[in-house]
Amino acid sequence: MAQKKKIGSYPNTMIVISLTAALFLIGFCGILVVQSKKLVSIIRQNIEVRVFIDKGTTSAGQDSLLVKLQQKPYVQTAGDSLSILYVSKEQAAEEFMEGTKEDFTAFLGENPLRNSYRVKVQEDYFEEAKLKAIKSDLEQLPGVYEVVYQENLADAINKNITKLYIVLASFALIMLVIIVLLINNTIKLAIYSQRFLIRSMQLVGATNGFIQRPFLMRGITQGLISALIAGFFLVILQQVAIRNVEGLSQLQEPQKLVFLLALLLILGILIGIVSTTQSLSRYLKMSLDDLY
Known part of the structure:
Protein backbone atom coordinates (compact mmCIF):
# COMPACT_ATOMS: atom_id res chain seq x y z
CA MET A 1 0.00 0.00 0.00
CA ILE A 42 47.14 44.15 19.59
CA ILE A 43 49.51 45.70 17.03
CA ARG A 44 47.95 49.12 17.57
CA GLN A 45 48.27 48.83 21.34
CA ASN A 46 51.97 48.00 21.04
CA ILE A 47 53.04 50.54 18.43
CA GLU A 48 55.82 52.67 19.85
CA VAL A 49 57.19 56.11 19.11
CA ARG A 50 60.81 56.47 20.21
CA VAL A 51 61.73 59.84 21.61
CA PHE A 52 65.53 60.26 21.67
CA ILE A 53 66.87 62.74 24.21
CA ASP A 54 69.60 65.32 23.68
CA LYS A 55 72.88 64.17 25.20
CA GLY A 56 73.26 67.32 27.24
CA THR A 57 69.87 66.96 28.96
CA THR A 58 70.08 66.65 32.75
CA SER A 59 68.08 64.22 34.90
CA ALA A 60 65.76 67.07 35.84
CA GLY A 61 65.30 67.86 32.15
CA GLN A 62 64.46 64.23 31.42
CA ASP A 63 61.90 64.20 34.24
CA SER A 64 60.37 67.41 32.89
CA LEU A 65 60.16 65.84 29.42
CA LEU A 66 58.48 62.78 30.91
CA VAL A 67 55.80 64.94 32.53
CA LYS A 68 55.12 66.69 29.23
CA LEU A 69 54.88 63.34 27.42
CA GLN A 70 52.37 62.04 29.95
CA GLN A 71 50.15 65.06 29.30
CA LYS A 72 49.86 64.38 25.57
CA PRO A 73 46.35 63.19 24.57
CA TYR A 74 47.66 60.56 22.16
CA VAL A 75 49.75 58.73 24.78
CA GLN A 76 48.16 55.63 26.30
CA THR A 77 46.58 56.16 29.70
CA ALA A 78 48.83 56.75 32.69
CA GLY A 79 47.26 53.71 34.36
CA ASP A 80 49.31 51.55 32.02
CA SER A 81 52.78 51.44 33.61
CA LEU A 82 54.32 50.52 30.24
CA SER A 83 52.78 53.40 28.27
CA ILE A 84 56.04 55.34 28.57
CA LEU A 85 59.26 53.38 29.11
CA TYR A 86 62.64 54.98 29.77
CA VAL A 87 65.54 53.26 28.01
CA SER A 88 69.06 54.34 28.86
CA LYS A 89 71.76 54.32 26.21
CA GLU A 90 73.39 51.39 28.05
CA GLN A 91 70.18 49.35 27.79
CA ALA A 92 69.84 50.30 24.13
CA ALA A 93 73.42 49.16 23.48
CA GLU A 94 72.77 45.82 25.17
CA GLU A 95 69.64 45.29 23.06
CA PHE A 96 71.54 46.18 19.88
CA MET A 97 74.43 43.84 20.65
CA GLU A 98 72.03 41.07 21.62
CA GLY A 99 70.34 41.36 18.24
CA THR A 100 73.47 41.73 16.09
CA LYS A 101 75.86 39.62 18.21
CA GLU A 102 78.49 42.30 17.74
CA ASP A 103 80.09 44.66 20.29
CA PHE A 104 80.12 47.96 18.42
CA THR A 105 81.37 49.85 21.51
CA ALA A 106 84.68 48.00 21.33
CA PHE A 107 85.10 49.08 17.71
CA LEU A 108 84.02 52.71 18.22
CA GLY A 109 85.53 53.12 21.66
CA GLU A 110 82.31 54.65 23.01
CA ASN A 111 78.55 54.25 23.08
CA PRO A 112 77.05 56.64 20.49
CA LEU A 113 73.45 55.81 21.37
CA ARG A 114 71.13 58.12 23.30
CA ASN A 115 68.78 57.84 26.23
CA SER A 116 65.19 57.62 25.03
CA TYR A 117 61.55 57.25 25.94
CA ARG A 118 59.46 54.60 24.22
CA VAL A 119 55.95 55.98 24.03
CA LYS A 120 52.93 53.80 23.29
CA VAL A 121 50.27 55.57 21.26
CA GLN A 122 46.51 55.10 21.55
CA GLU A 123 44.73 52.95 18.94
CA ASP A 124 42.82 55.91 17.52
CA TYR A 125 46.10 57.39 16.24
CA PHE A 126 47.09 54.31 14.24
CA GLU A 127 47.25 56.18 10.94
CA GLU A 128 50.27 57.43 9.06
CA ALA A 129 49.07 61.06 8.94
CA LYS A 130 48.38 61.11 12.69
CA LEU A 131 51.72 59.49 13.52
CA LYS A 132 53.53 62.10 11.45
CA ALA A 133 51.67 64.80 13.36
CA ILE A 134 52.72 63.17 16.64
CA LYS A 135 56.35 63.07 15.47
CA SER A 136 56.24 66.75 14.54
CA ASP A 137 54.61 67.66 17.86
CA LEU A 138 57.10 65.74 20.02
CA GLU A 139 60.16 67.06 18.21
CA GLN A 140 59.20 70.58 19.35
CA LEU A 141 59.58 69.64 23.03
CA PRO A 142 62.73 70.89 24.83
CA GLY A 143 65.32 68.14 25.22
CA VAL A 144 64.09 66.04 22.29
CA TYR A 145 66.77 65.19 19.74
CA GLU A 146 64.72 63.06 17.35
CA VAL A 147 61.45 61.11 17.18
CA VAL A 148 61.38 57.80 15.31
CA TYR A 149 58.64 55.31 14.48
CA GLN A 150 58.08 52.62 11.83
CA GLU A 151 56.92 54.73 8.93
CA ASN A 152 54.20 53.44 6.59
CA LEU A 153 53.50 50.51 8.93
CA ALA A 154 50.09 51.83 9.95
CA ASP A 155 48.89 52.49 6.40
Whole structure:
Protein backbone atom coordinates (compact mmCIF):
# COMPACT_ATOMS: atom_id res chain seq x y z
CA MET A 1 0.00 0.00 0.00
CA ALA A 2 1.49 3.34 -1.07
CA GLN A 3 2.19 5.79 1.71
CA LYS A 4 0.03 8.90 1.57
CA LYS A 5 2.03 12.03 0.81
CA LYS A 6 1.90 14.61 3.56
CA ILE A 7 1.90 18.27 2.65
CA GLY A 8 5.22 19.98 3.37
CA SER A 9 7.15 16.73 3.30
CA TYR A 10 10.15 16.40 1.00
CA PRO A 11 13.72 15.06 1.29
CA ASN A 12 15.80 17.43 3.39
CA THR A 13 19.17 15.68 3.79
CA MET A 14 20.74 17.39 0.79
CA ILE A 15 19.39 20.79 1.83
CA VAL A 16 20.75 20.39 5.37
CA ILE A 17 24.18 19.30 4.10
CA SER A 18 24.39 22.17 1.61
CA LEU A 19 23.19 24.77 4.08
CA THR A 20 25.54 23.45 6.77
CA ALA A 21 28.51 23.74 4.42
CA ALA A 22 27.56 27.29 3.44
CA LEU A 23 27.00 28.41 7.05
CA PHE A 24 30.26 26.79 8.10
CA LEU A 25 32.21 28.71 5.45
CA ILE A 26 30.41 31.96 6.30
CA GLY A 27 31.13 31.39 9.99
CA PHE A 28 34.76 30.60 9.21
CA CYS A 29 35.06 33.92 7.38
CA GLY A 30 33.50 35.61 10.40
CA ILE A 31 36.05 34.04 12.74
CA LEU A 32 38.89 35.21 10.48
CA VAL A 33 37.49 38.74 10.56
CA VAL A 34 37.17 38.73 14.38
CA GLN A 35 40.67 37.36 14.89
CA SER A 36 42.25 39.70 12.35
CA LYS A 37 40.61 42.67 14.09
CA LYS A 38 41.97 41.41 17.40
CA LEU A 39 45.45 41.05 15.87
CA VAL A 40 45.34 44.59 14.50
CA SER A 41 44.16 45.84 17.90
CA ILE A 42 47.14 44.15 19.59
CA ILE A 43 49.51 45.70 17.03
CA ARG A 44 47.95 49.12 17.57
CA GLN A 45 48.27 48.83 21.34
CA ASN A 46 51.97 48.00 21.04
CA ILE A 47 53.04 50.54 18.43
CA GLU A 48 55.82 52.67 19.85
CA VAL A 49 57.19 56.11 19.11
CA ARG A 50 60.81 56.47 20.21
CA VAL A 51 61.73 59.84 21.61
CA PHE A 52 65.53 60.26 21.67
CA ILE A 53 66.87 62.74 24.21
CA ASP A 54 69.60 65.32 23.68
CA LYS A 55 72.88 64.17 25.20
CA GLY A 56 73.26 67.32 27.24
CA THR A 57 69.87 66.96 28.96
CA THR A 58 70.08 66.65 32.75
CA SER A 59 68.08 64.22 34.90
CA ALA A 60 65.76 67.07 35.84
CA GLY A 61 65.30 67.86 32.15
CA GLN A 62 64.46 64.23 31.42
CA ASP A 63 61.90 64.20 34.24
CA SER A 64 60.37 67.41 32.89
CA LEU A 65 60.16 65.84 29.42
CA LEU A 66 58.48 62.78 30.91
CA VAL A 67 55.80 64.94 32.53
CA LYS A 68 55.12 66.69 29.23
CA LEU A 69 54.88 63.34 27.42
CA GLN A 70 52.37 62.04 29.95
CA GLN A 71 50.15 65.06 29.30
CA LYS A 72 49.86 64.38 25.57
CA PRO A 73 46.35 63.19 24.57
CA TYR A 74 47.66 60.56 22.16
CA VAL A 75 49.75 58.73 24.78
CA GLN A 76 48.16 55.63 26.30
CA THR A 77 46.58 56.16 29.70
CA ALA A 78 48.83 56.75 32.69
CA GLY A 79 47.26 53.71 34.36
CA ASP A 80 49.31 51.55 32.02
CA SER A 81 52.78 51.44 33.61
CA LEU A 82 54.32 50.52 30.24
CA SER A 83 52.78 53.40 28.27
CA ILE A 84 56.04 55.34 28.57
CA LEU A 85 59.26 53.38 29.11
CA TYR A 86 62.64 54.98 29.77
CA VAL A 87 65.54 53.26 28.01
CA SER A 88 69.06 54.34 28.86
CA LYS A 89 71.76 54.32 26.21
CA GLU A 90 73.39 51.39 28.05
CA GLN A 91 70.18 49.35 27.79
CA ALA A 92 69.84 50.30 24.13
CA ALA A 93 73.42 49.16 23.48
CA GLU A 94 72.77 45.82 25.17
CA GLU A 95 69.64 45.29 23.06
CA PHE A 96 71.54 46.18 19.88
CA MET A 97 74.43 43.84 20.65
CA GLU A 98 72.03 41.07 21.62
CA GLY A 99 70.34 41.36 18.24
CA THR A 100 73.47 41.73 16.09
CA LYS A 101 75.86 39.62 18.21
CA GLU A 102 78.49 42.30 17.74
CA ASP A 103 80.09 44.66 20.29
CA PHE A 104 80.12 47.96 18.42
CA THR A 105 81.37 49.85 21.51
CA ALA A 106 84.68 48.00 21.33
CA PHE A 107 85.10 49.08 17.71
CA LEU A 108 84.02 52.71 18.22
CA GLY A 109 85.53 53.12 21.66
CA GLU A 110 82.31 54.65 23.01
CA ASN A 111 78.55 54.25 23.08
CA PRO A 112 77.05 56.64 20.49
CA LEU A 113 73.45 55.81 21.37
CA ARG A 114 71.13 58.12 23.30
CA ASN A 115 68.78 57.84 26.23
CA SER A 116 65.19 57.62 25.03
CA TYR A 117 61.55 57.25 25.94
CA ARG A 118 59.46 54.60 24.22
CA VAL A 119 55.95 55.98 24.03
CA LYS A 120 52.93 53.80 23.29
CA VAL A 121 50.27 55.57 21.26
CA GLN A 122 46.51 55.10 21.55
CA GLU A 123 44.73 52.95 18.94
CA ASP A 124 42.82 55.91 17.52
CA TYR A 125 46.10 57.39 16.24
CA PHE A 126 47.09 54.31 14.24
CA GLU A 127 47.25 56.18 10.94
CA GLU A 128 50.27 57.43 9.06
CA ALA A 129 49.07 61.06 8.94
CA LYS A 130 48.38 61.11 12.69
CA LEU A 131 51.72 59.49 13.52
CA LYS A 132 53.53 62.10 11.45
CA ALA A 133 51.67 64.80 13.36
CA ILE A 134 52.72 63.17 16.64
CA LYS A 135 56.35 63.07 15.47
CA SER A 136 56.24 66.75 14.54
CA ASP A 137 54.61 67.66 17.86
CA LEU A 138 57.10 65.74 20.02
CA GLU A 139 60.16 67.06 18.21
CA GLN A 140 59.20 70.58 19.35
CA LEU A 141 59.58 69.64 23.03
CA PRO A 142 62.73 70.89 24.83
CA GLY A 143 65.32 68.14 25.22
CA VAL A 144 64.09 66.04 22.29
CA TYR A 145 66.77 65.19 19.74
CA GLU A 146 64.72 63.06 17.35
CA VAL A 147 61.45 61.11 17.18
CA VAL A 148 61.38 57.80 15.31
CA TYR A 149 58.64 55.31 14.48
CA GLN A 150 58.08 52.62 11.83
CA GLU A 151 56.92 54.73 8.93
CA ASN A 152 54.20 53.44 6.59
CA LEU A 153 53.50 50.51 8.93
CA ALA A 154 50.09 51.83 9.95
CA ASP A 155 48.89 52.49 6.40
CA ALA A 156 50.21 49.13 5.17
CA ILE A 157 48.37 47.25 7.91
CA ASN A 158 45.16 49.26 7.48
CA LYS A 159 45.16 48.73 3.70
CA ASN A 160 45.85 45.02 3.95
CA ILE A 161 43.20 44.43 6.60
CA THR A 162 40.66 46.34 4.49
CA LYS A 163 41.49 44.12 1.50
CA LEU A 164 41.09 41.05 3.68
CA TYR A 165 37.66 42.20 4.88
CA ILE A 166 36.52 42.83 1.30
CA VAL A 167 37.69 39.40 0.11
CA LEU A 168 36.07 37.56 3.03
CA ALA A 169 32.82 39.53 2.75
CA SER A 170 32.67 38.88 -1.02
CA PHE A 171 33.29 35.17 -0.51
CA ALA A 172 30.63 34.92 2.19
CA LEU A 173 28.13 36.81 0.00
CA ILE A 174 28.82 34.55 -2.99
CA MET A 175 28.35 31.46 -0.83
CA LEU A 176 25.11 32.88 0.53
CA VAL A 177 23.72 33.58 -2.95
CA ILE A 178 24.72 30.14 -4.24
CA ILE A 179 23.15 28.29 -1.33
CA VAL A 180 19.93 30.33 -1.50
CA LEU A 181 19.60 29.53 -5.21
CA LEU A 182 20.34 25.86 -4.56
CA ILE A 183 17.79 25.62 -1.77
CA ASN A 184 15.21 27.51 -3.84
CA ASN A 185 15.56 25.04 -6.71
CA THR A 186 15.38 22.05 -4.37
CA ILE A 187 12.28 23.37 -2.64
CA LYS A 188 10.66 24.29 -5.96
CA LEU A 189 11.08 20.71 -7.19
CA ALA A 190 9.66 19.40 -3.93
CA ILE A 191 6.68 21.77 -4.03
CA TYR A 192 6.12 21.00 -7.74
CA SER A 193 5.43 17.38 -6.82
CA GLN A 194 2.76 18.62 -4.36
CA ARG A 195 1.19 21.30 -6.53
CA PHE A 196 -2.08 19.35 -6.99
CA LEU A 197 -2.30 18.68 -3.25
CA ILE A 198 -1.85 22.42 -2.64
CA ARG A 199 -4.60 23.23 -5.16
CA SER A 200 -6.93 20.65 -3.59
CA MET A 201 -6.48 22.30 -0.20
CA GLN A 202 -7.22 25.70 -1.72
CA LEU A 203 -10.41 24.35 -3.26
CA VAL A 204 -11.68 23.10 0.11
CA GLY A 205 -11.08 26.54 1.65
CA ALA A 206 -7.59 26.25 3.18
CA THR A 207 -5.90 29.64 3.56
CA ASN A 208 -2.47 30.39 2.18
CA GLY A 209 -1.13 30.69 5.71
CA PHE A 210 -2.43 27.23 6.61
CA ILE A 211 -0.84 25.72 3.48
CA GLN A 212 2.47 27.51 4.03
CA ARG A 213 2.79 26.52 7.69
CA PRO A 214 4.17 22.95 7.25
CA PHE A 215 6.59 24.09 4.55
CA LEU A 216 7.81 26.98 6.69
CA MET A 217 8.22 24.75 9.74
CA ARG A 218 10.36 22.38 7.71
CA GLY A 219 12.42 25.30 6.36
CA ILE A 220 12.95 26.66 9.89
CA THR A 221 13.94 23.21 11.14
CA GLN A 222 16.42 22.75 8.31
CA GLY A 223 17.99 26.14 8.96
CA LEU A 224 18.17 25.50 12.72
CA ILE A 225 19.76 22.06 12.34
CA SER A 226 22.23 23.31 9.73
CA ALA A 227 23.29 26.25 11.90
CA LEU A 228 23.78 24.04 14.97
CA ILE A 229 25.90 21.55 13.03
CA ALA A 230 27.95 24.33 11.41
CA GLY A 231 28.47 26.02 14.79
CA PHE A 232 29.56 22.72 16.35
CA PHE A 233 32.20 22.12 13.69
CA LEU A 234 33.41 25.73 13.92
CA VAL A 235 33.98 25.39 17.67
CA ILE A 236 35.79 22.06 17.18
CA LEU A 237 37.98 23.56 14.44
CA GLN A 238 38.79 26.57 16.60
CA GLN A 239 39.81 24.42 19.58
CA VAL A 240 42.03 22.23 17.41
CA ALA A 241 43.68 25.33 15.94
CA ILE A 242 44.27 26.85 19.39
CA ARG A 243 46.03 23.68 20.55
CA ASN A 244 48.25 23.45 17.49
CA VAL A 245 49.01 27.09 16.60
CA GLU A 246 51.17 28.95 19.09
CA GLY A 247 49.86 32.36 20.15
CA LEU A 248 46.43 31.84 18.56
CA SER A 249 44.79 31.78 21.99
CA GLN A 250 45.60 35.50 22.37
CA LEU A 251 43.33 36.31 19.43
CA GLN A 252 40.26 34.59 20.86
CA GLU A 253 37.23 36.61 21.90
CA PRO A 254 34.61 34.24 23.38
CA GLN A 255 31.84 36.86 23.52
CA LYS A 256 32.19 37.67 19.83
CA LEU A 257 32.29 33.96 18.99
CA VAL A 258 28.98 33.45 20.81
CA PHE A 259 27.55 36.44 18.95
CA LEU A 260 28.78 34.99 15.63
CA LEU A 261 27.20 31.61 16.37
CA ALA A 262 23.93 33.34 17.23
CA LEU A 263 24.06 35.20 13.92
CA LEU A 264 24.59 31.91 12.07
CA LEU A 265 21.54 30.51 13.85
CA ILE A 266 19.42 33.47 12.82
CA LEU A 267 20.83 33.39 9.27
CA GLY A 268 20.07 29.69 8.88
CA ILE A 269 16.46 30.17 10.00
CA LEU A 270 16.02 33.23 7.76
CA ILE A 271 17.36 31.37 4.73
CA GLY A 272 14.92 28.53 5.40
CA ILE A 273 11.97 30.93 5.75
CA VAL A 274 12.81 33.18 2.78
CA SER A 275 13.62 30.33 0.40
CA THR A 276 10.46 28.42 1.29
CA THR A 277 8.26 31.52 1.06
CA GLN A 278 9.63 32.54 -2.33
CA SER A 279 9.30 29.06 -3.79
CA LEU A 280 5.80 28.45 -2.42
CA SER A 281 4.27 31.81 -3.37
CA ARG A 282 4.48 30.93 -7.05
CA TYR A 283 2.25 27.88 -6.70
CA LEU A 284 -0.23 29.59 -4.42
CA LYS A 285 -0.92 32.17 -7.16
CA MET A 286 -0.80 29.76 -10.11
CA SER A 287 -3.94 29.13 -12.17
CA LEU A 288 -5.27 25.61 -12.67
CA ASP A 289 -4.15 25.48 -16.32
CA ASP A 290 -0.59 26.43 -15.36
CA LEU A 291 -0.38 23.49 -12.93
CA TYR A 292 -0.21 21.16 -15.93
